[in-house]
Amino acid sequence: MNISTFDLNLLRVLDALLRERNVSRAAEHLALSQPAVSNALGRLRDLLDDPLLVRVGRAMQPTPRALELEAPIRAALRQIEESLSEGSRFDPARSRQRFTIALTDYAEMLLMPRLLARLAELAPGIRIDVRHLSPRLPAEALEKGEIDLALGRFEALPPRFVGRRWMSETLQLVARRDHPQLREGLSLDGFLRLRHLWVHGGQTRGMVEQWLGEHGLSREIVYTTPNYLQAAHIAAGGDLVAVLPTRLARYFAGLLPLKLFDLPFELGPFHLEIVSLDLRSRDTPLQWLIEQIQALDQA
Incomplete structure (x- = not known):
């Protein structure tokens, strides 16, 4: 042609x-x-x-x-x-941009109240739409422009995407305060005997499963959900336990009859990233939004 x-x-x-x-x-x-x-x-x-x-x-x-x-x-x-449009200056205060972000309910709870407060002050005309993050990077939606950013933990990014560090997090086990199997604390054997619910959090395989698999061990998962916030309520109301991000676990321990336990093995922190299409690296409004998200955890 x-x-x-x-x-x-x-x-x-x-x-x-x-x-x-x-x-x-x-x-x-x-x-x-x-x-x-x-x-x-x-x-x-x-x-x-x-x-x-x-x-x-x-x-x-x-x-x-x-x-x-x-x-x-x-x-x-x-x-x-x-x-x-490179010659035209982006003015956040006058912008009427609309951004679509894919993230988990946990990341939404952690980020959005602070981000919306910041936007209300700096860019009141900007609008945010949220989509739930699936177990895989929404690559096709990012490429088509249906999603501007994805926030989460991703194993490896294809070359056409850029990941920027957002925040680091650790994991803790949450259980109801009077859980009969946890009166003497939490050992590795005790951890494996518990009945677990697993929040996939945008992942096909979690850090706990990876560690257990490397050591020839497994746990009993009887319930799987994409919802972190619901997981805390389920754990508080029964004998299922959940491994949750520490910030979320501490938040719900102040609201629900939950007790927190350090994991009986060392996982270290995990990192959440802000992912966008590499072709949009010169998209001034989008880059400005990314900078605002990153700044919230540096303040």
Whole structure:
């Protein structure tokens, strides 16, 4: 294909169609008429020799070729936009940006009250949307621009992403205060005999399982949940125990009938990162937001 004869405006139309999966909504997003968007889609189909979006019932579904193009086209459009706006100064106080962040309920509780207070003072027009962090890095959503940042513990990042240190944390075991198996404290044998609930916290394998596996040991996990906050309430109301981040464990020990125990083996701290797409390293508003998040744990 000869790029010199390709109408680059068509890429904006394709991006909108892939976001909306609907001609009318894409037209509204682009401030164009519906016939204009339909005509652009017809031209794209001819140029790329692919139907791109096909009607399935009432919805339009992208073809494999369209899905293959979605992330690189969106990244290219974003890079062009950032390059063209480099000369315009980002003013947090006047910004109306909207950011989407993926994180666990624990990280949300730890971060958002302080971040929202900071934004209310410095950038009251900025809006934050939160998505729950799945057990894996939401790479596709980050590449498509559906998520701006992911905050969590990630084993290894693909080269196209950048991770910045957010905070460090340790783990403790929480159990109800009168737990019958913990009257004499917590030993390794006692830990293994307990019935556990596990909070995956955006992970497919936790630090405890990794340590136990390396030492040929295992524990009985009878309940798994993605929710840290619910885990504390379950532990307080029954005989299941949970290994939770220390800050969260201490917080709930002040609210619920819980007792905290140091783990009977050495794990050391773990680190939470702020992850974004490397292509957005020159996105001034996003970098400003990252700096605000990092500053909260340095104050």
